[in-house]
Amino acid sequence: MEIITMKIKSCRHTVDSLAKFDNRDKGVGFKARVSMRTNTGSFVPRHTGAVRTETVFHYDNRQGSYPITKSYEVTKGLIRSSSSSVRNLITLTLSLEASVEYMAVSATVAAEFHTEIETTTTHSTESSWSKTESISFTIPAGKNYKVMQHVVSFSSPVPG
Numbered sequence: 279m280e281i282i283t284m285k286i287k288s289c290r291h292t293v294d295s296l297a298k299f300d301n302r303d304k305g306v307g308f309k310a311r312v313s314m315r316t317n318t319g320s321f322v323p324r325h326t327g328a329v330r331t332e333t334v335f336h337y338d339n340r341q342g343s344y345p346i347t348k349s350y351e352v353t354k355g356l357i358r359s360s361s362s363s364v365r366n367l368i369t370l371t372l373s374l375e376a377s378v379e380y381m382a383v384s385a386t387v388a389a390e391f392h393t394e395i396e397t398t399t400t401h402s403t404e405s406s407w408s409k410t411e412s413i414s415f416t417i418p419a420g421k422n423y424k425v426m427q428h429v430v431s432f433s434s435p436v437p438g
Contacts, residue, residue, distance in 0.1 A: 325434045334425040339417045346417045350425075355408025363400040370394075 339346055372391040377384065417423040 325432045328431045328433075330429050330431070331426050332429050334427055335415075336424045337417050338422050340420055340422055342419045345419055347414055348417065349412055349414045351410050351412050352427075353408050353410045355406065357404065357406045357408060359402070359404040361400060361402040363398055366397045366399075368395045 334352065335348065335350055337346065337348060370391075370393050373389070375386065375388040377386045379385075415423070415425065
């Protein structure tokens, strides 16, 4: 098997290159002074992440003269979902032709039957490692109150 190498700058391995020796996950290591002219590759991240900010709730108490207490349920944790689908198409074509000739008269009859059956099977899973708790907020009089949270979404081209 050929060794695939990647050029990575490292303060410990200044002249070495990261190399993949075989198909197993453990077949990775540093190879001393490998020529980078052939078999070079690149790293592809398994996951990409997107961060967004969501407003949990907003309350304007600038015109109020008393504090207001609001209670909200907050979920902390991780939800993993994945789905896959398989499409199956079956096509059936039947044809029948018959000819009859009697004396000087001939006749031909033909029939054709065509049908398609398509089925799609979808499998989805969702796992949740989260907890929900109730939090009480006291909004003072004369204040504009906004509670926000960061939400991170991960996606991966690698199945499973």
